[in-house]
Amino acid sequence: GQQLNQSPQSMFIQEGEDVSMNCTSSSIFNTWLWYKQDPGEGPVLLIALYKAGELTSNGRLTAQFGITRKDSFLNISASIPSDVGIYFCAGPNTGTASKLTFGTGTRLQVTL
Amino acid sequence: GAVVSQHPSWVICKSGTSVKIECRSLDFQATTMFWYRQFPKQSLMLMATSNEGSKATYEQGVEKDKFLINHASLTLSTLTVTSAHPEDSSFYICSAWGGGTEAFFGQGTRLTVV
Numbered sequence: 001g002q003q004l005n006q007s008p009q010s011m012f013i014q015e016g017e018d019v020s021m022n023c024t025s026s027s028i029f030n031t032w033l034w035y036k037q038d039p040g041e042g043p044v045l046l047i048a049l050y051k052a053g054e055l056t057s058n059g060r061l062t063a064q065f066g067i068t069r070k071d072s073f074l075n076i077s078a079s080i081p082s083d084v085g086i087y088f089c090a091g092p093n094t095g096t097a098s099k100l101t102f103g104t105g106t107r108l109q110v111t112l
Numbered sequence: 113g114a115v116v117s118q119h120p121s122w123v124i125c126k127s128g129t130s131v132k133i134e135c136r137s138l139d140f141q142a143t144t145m146f147w148y149r150q151f152p153k154q155s156l157m158l159m160a161t162s163n164e165g166s167k168a169t170y171e172q173g174v175e176k177d178k179f180l181i182n183h184a185s186l187t188l189s190t191l192t193v194t195s196a197h198p199e200d201s202s203f204y205i206c207s208a209w210g211g212g213t214e215a216f217f218g219q220g221t222r223l224t225v226v
Contacts, residue, residue: 048213098146
């Protein structure tokens with residue numbers, strides 16, 4: 001089946017630093033989604049990417065859809081304490097737009 | 113954005129009993145609802161897909177007789193964990209799709225079986 005591997009697995013950064021994380025797939029995806037999950041909550045969609053090479057921003061977040069369609073990157077600029085959480089990439093399973101495969105997750109912790 | 117509500121947010125039950133979790137789309141009609149399970153420090157794993165008025169489709173390795181799913185209306189799907197055991201303790205999350213570009217997630221239900 002489809003697998004999405006994220007790196008790094010976890011990261012500790014200082015407030016104000018920029019963050020980069022990526023997601024790689026063993027197969028091609030036509031859509032990439034980035035979610036954030038706070039403790040004890042469901043995931044919330046941050047950014048959706050629909051075309052290879054696409055670069056999309058949402059406030060301090062920027063995500064890119066890799067040219068090969070097998071990877072995606074998420075950057076967070078000037079991190080703040082509320083950025084703490086787990087970030088997941090996700091892609092729709094073949095043939096079903098909303099049935100998602102989730103990545104392994106990147107746990108972000110921000111220190112003051 | 114669209115709102116999906118799960119109830120309860122958390123539940124503790126005795127081993128051997130059954131627990132029902134509800135997933136409601138509050139401001140849109142959900143053609144399809146998905147149920148995920150998430151163990152501590154792990155990712156979300158899809159358990160099953162349910163379409164209104166039809167039987168759910170379960171992912172490989174998920175016991176359909178243990179995890180009963182009912183999608184009786186376009187705004188409600190329920191997941192019943194039957195004869196729950198401690199290994200069923202997990203975070204269960206639903207998502208609802210109304211035909212647009214994204215599915216919306218509920219806030220999750222933490223199940224603890226003692």
